[in-house]
Structure formats: structure tokens, C-alpha cells
Amino acid sequence: MPFTEPRHDWTREDIAALYEAPLDTLIGKALAVKAENWADGKVQKSQLLSIKTGGCAENCGYCSQSAHFDTDVKAEKLMPLEDVVAAAREAKAGGADRFCMGAAWRSLKERDVPKITAMIAAVKAEGLETCVTAGMLEPHQAHALREAGLDYYNHNLDTSREYYSTVVSTRTYEDRLETIAHCREAGINLCVGGILGMGEGREDRVGLIHELSKLDPHPESIPINMLVPIEGTPLGNSPEISVIEMARAIAVCRIVFPKSWVRLSAGREGMTEEGQALCMLAGANSIFVGERLLTTNNPGETRDEALLKSLGFEHASREETATPQVRRHTLLGQA
Numbered sequence: 004m005p006f007t008e009p010r011h012d013w014t015r016e017d018i019a020a021l022y023e024a025p026l027d028t029l030i031g032k033a034l035a036v037k038a039e040n041w042a043d044g045k046v047q048k049s050q051l052l053s054i055k056t057g058g059c060a061e062n063c064g065y066c067s068q069s070a071h072f073d074t075d076v077k078a079e080k081l082m083p084l085e086d087v088v089a090a091a092r093e094a095k096a097g098g099a100d101r102f103c104m105g106a107a108w109r110s111l112k113e114r115d116v117p118k119i120t121a122m123i124a125a126v127k128a129e130g131l132e133t134c135v136t137a138g139m140l141e142p143h144q145a146h147a148l149r150e151a152g153l154d155y156y157n158h159n160l161d162t163s164r165e166y167y168s169t170v171v172s173t174r175t176y177e178d179r180l181e182t183i184a185h186c187r188e189a190g191i192n193l194c195v196g197g198i199l200g201m202g203e204g205r206e207d208r209v210g211l212i213h214e215l216s217k218l219d220p221h222p223e224s225i226p227i228n229m230l231v232p233i234e235g236t237p238l239g240n241s242p243e244i245s246v247i248e249m250a251r252a253i254a255v256c257r258i259v260f261p262k263s264w265v266r267l268s269a270g271r272e273g274m275t276e277e278g279q280a281l282c283m284l285a286g287a288n289s290i291f292v293g294e295r296l297l298t299t300n301n302p303g304e305t306r307d308e309a310l311l312k313s314l315g316f317e318h319a320s321r322e323e324t325a326t327p328q329v330r331r332h333t334l335l336g337q338a
Contacts, residue, residue, distance in 0.1 A: 163210025229270025257286025
């Protein structure tokens, strides 16, 4: 029988055994879990907007927006509210029902809290689910975002605890977990995942999933990103990770997090149609659409529609994609 209820007793060895299973066995288990919790043939669309680009004080080795590295990305000011609302309306017209706003900050400054809360409220008023990523938060800031109507806060762990210092040194793993705890305490759903292909080993991918499994409750959203190498960043020459490895990670996440969204995130632009299909068949039930993901390219609406059509999938709202049990789990995560 597939796992249908979230477990918090996964060991690293348990997850490694799943990860190492023959691919057909692994995906078969993932599909059994998915069938118990999610609608067949339906994929939710999310869209991501960089509301404040570049100039970040962090030195995350994968990021073109870091002030530490010489890339083509230049520092910009926070976008005006009216421009954010216009982008949200365009995203909704394109079929997205979840709108994510990303600001390249080490942490949210007090002076910017009213501006971010205004954006959240305005996007919510357009009928979209909201997600924000703006760096580290203090407890009162998390509560302010929740009071504005924020549904999700994105704060990825990126990789395993052991490999983390290879990727970034300007903040610690515990710093990330602290912000995640502040969001959970404020009643905000969590969007927490990682990036594959940063030179880490399979043991680090297992370690990332294990760290996520220890969060109680589990994050309601698990984004899995494939590194998009950026010239000028320390990880710009990282060896390419295979799509099969991406599919393995997605399938394991589908099993370990049965009631969480598993989102196929950055990296689709460099995948073939067949590679994206494999990741969706492994259990991903949400994709990011639009021409851009923060500062990197995305396939775009025409290619996405062709992909979904070839698979016989249709994009659907979060309510249509999730079963009643999953919707209830998400609401409980806000309690």
C-alpha cells in the first residue's frame, strides 16, 4: 500500500534506499502515492516575478543576483506596486493561479515591510494565491506578511546540511531553519526545497530530502530546481546533472511528502520535452510558467501548452488539482 499520510520518522537510510531503487520501481511507488492524493492528468501553474533584482549581500554560489559576483545582472530598486499588480493580472490571464514574488535581499528590512504587505494584499485581491521570498525574517515580520494575506513563504534549504557551506558562507543552515520556524509560527504555509546540480553528491540530495522530512508539519510545497549555471558565479562551471537524477529526486519527494506540492521549478528551459515529461511522470504536479524565472529563462506559454497537450495533461487550479484531503492538510498547515 502506498504511503498516504505524512511520516516524520524517515531515516536517511530509508530515503537512500528509495533513491537507489530501480527507476521503474521508484516511479511506480511515486505514482501510487500521487494517485491517492492528487488528480490525474492535472498540473497547476505558478508564475514567479523578480520584484527586486540584484545587489544581494549573500554569496550563494549559484546566484547571479549576488553583489559578490561579476554577472550581467545589475542591482535594481523594488518594483512599484502598480507594475507588480499588472504582472499578476497577466499571469492570471495566462492560466496561473499562484503568483510568487522574489526580492534579492539577505533579509527583509523594516522600511520595506509595508511595501511588501501592500503587494501581497493587491495580488490576493486579484484572486491569486500568493508566495513571497525575501530572505530572512524576524517573527513580527512573518506575522505582518501573514496578516496581509500571504499564503506561502519560500525559503529553500538548497542542499544537505553537510554540503551547505560549499554553496554559501554568509548565512548558516540554522539561519534558514530559523526563518522557516518564524513563518510556521505565524501560520504561513512553507515552500521549501532545493537545487540539484551544484556539484553535490547523491548523498547530499538524500540529505536535503531528509532535512525536509524532519520539518513538522512538512512543507506544503517542495520546489525542485535544476541548477542553471550562470557565468561569473562560483558554480557557473558545475557539471550538468542528468534529468534522470532530477526525476529520482522528484519521485522520492512525492513518496516522502504525499500531500505536498512537488514543483518542477528552474531548469526546464534546458530540458527536452521528454525530460520534462519524465519529471512530471515521476510525481511533479506543478510547474512555473512565463518567459522568466527571476533572472533565468523559462520555456514560455507556447512550449508549455504543447508539452501539456502531448502528455494529455491539462493545467488546472490548485482546487482542481488537489484532493479534498490535501486541501484540508494545507489549511491545517496554517493553523
